[in-house]
Amino acid sequence: VKKTAAIGVTASTIGVTILFILGVVAWSIGRGAAGSATTAPAAVKVAPTAMPHYYLSIETPDMLGGTEDTGPAYVPASFTLPANEDVTLTIVNFDDATALPAGSEDYATAKGIKGSLSIEPLDTVNPNGVAKAVTTATSLDPAKGVSHTFTIVKLGLNVPVAPKARTTFTFHTGAAGSYTWQCMDPCGCGDTGWGCAMGHMGYMRGTVTVA
Ligand SMILES: [Cu+2]
Numbered sequence: 001v002k003k004t005a006a007i008g009v010t011a012s013t014i015g016v017t018i019l020f021i022l023g024v025v026a027w028s029i030g031r032g033a034a035g036s037a038t039t040a041p042a043a044v045k046v047a048p049t050a051m052p053h054y055y056l057s058i059e060t061p062d063m064l065g066g067t068e069d070t071g072p073a074y075v076p077a078s079f080t081l082p083a084n085e086d087v088t089l090t091i092v093n094f095d096d097a098t099a100l101p102a103g104s105e106d107y108a109t110a111k112g113i114k115g116s117l118s119i120e121p122l123d124t125v126n127p128n129g130v131a132k133a134v135t136t137a138t139s140l141d142p143a144k145g146v147s148h149t150f151t152i153v154k155l156g157l158n159v160p161v162a163p164k165a166r167t168t169f170t171f172h173t174g175a176a177g178s179y180t181w182q183c184m185d186p187c188g189c190g191d192t193g194w195g196c197a198m199g200h201m202g203y204m205r206g207t208v209t210v211a
Contacts, residue, residue, distance in 0.1 A: 051088055051170070054081065058093040058148055058161065072148070072187060072197055077206030083176040086114060089159075090168040093147050094124050097163040098187045100142040107149045107184045108142035112157035113169045120166040148183045152208065155179060179208045 056079075061071035072095050081087050100107055110117050117140075121132040140146050140160045147163040155174060161167045183204035186193030197203035 051086055052082060053088045053090065054079070056089065056091050056150075058091060058095050060095050063094060070196060070200070071203065073203040074148075074150075074183075074206060077202045078208070079206075080209040080211055081173050083173055083210045086170055086172050088168060088170045089150075090166050091150060091159075091161050092122065092127065092166050093161050093164065094122070094127070095147050095163065095187070097144050097147050098185050098193065099144070100146055100185055101193075104184060105142040107151065107158055108146050108160045109139040110137075110159055110169065112152075112155060113159065113171045115170060117159065117162075118168045119162045120168075122164050122166055124164055146185055148187055148204065149185050150181055151184045152179050152181045158184070160185075173210050176210050179210060181206055181208055 057075050059071065059073055059075055064071040064073060074091075116136045116138045118134050118136050120134045123129050123132070140162060145162060146160045148161045150159040150161060151157065154177075155171075157171055159167065159169050183198065186198055187204060188194055188198035189196035199205070201207075
């Protein structure tokens with residue numbers, strides 16, 4: 001019985017909806033006929049398409065509740081970006097600088113990005129506080145100005161990430177595929193700094209799925 005009643009309600013709801021749509025269509029046609037006689041057609045407005053903007057953060061071992069044996073880490077470390085599109089990434093970095101060792105100073109220079117990096121200092125105690133002055137650069141000081149890098153060798157992309165700052169950049173993603181990104185600034189443990197976080201997937205290495 002309940003089922004029949006429910007169907008009845010649905011049928012009458014559909015009936016009312018159809019009548020309403022017919023009414024709106026009739027009203028629109030009437031307006032269109034009257035309007036065309038007296039007014040010029042309005043200009044077609046094309047909605048601006050916003051460039052996709054993604055945010056990553058780099059968190060310190062303290063923030064992750066771990067030790068120097070694990071962190072720091074990019075969060076998230078694996079994510080998806082749209083193919084063949086200009087995308088903007090902001091890396092919110094809570095970590096301090098690690099000097100780039102002799103021979104790898106090139107990683108302090110941005111490659112494969114559109115335009116330049118914009119860098120806004122981050123108050124790590126009050127990260128959502130008032131915005132600070134933004135500076136632009138294409139290259140940072142390899143000794144004191146780089147904390148990590150966001151490097152995708154296969155795409156020719158290298159982004160030096162400023163310490164305790166928001167680093168924002170735009171790049172063209174290109175063809176669909178799966179790409180490994182890696183930090184090239186030895187911020188991990190051990191004599192070389194290439195241990196711990198540097199070797200762990202999900203810390204200083206991850207996967208970008210371009211789809
Ligand atoms: Cu790193």
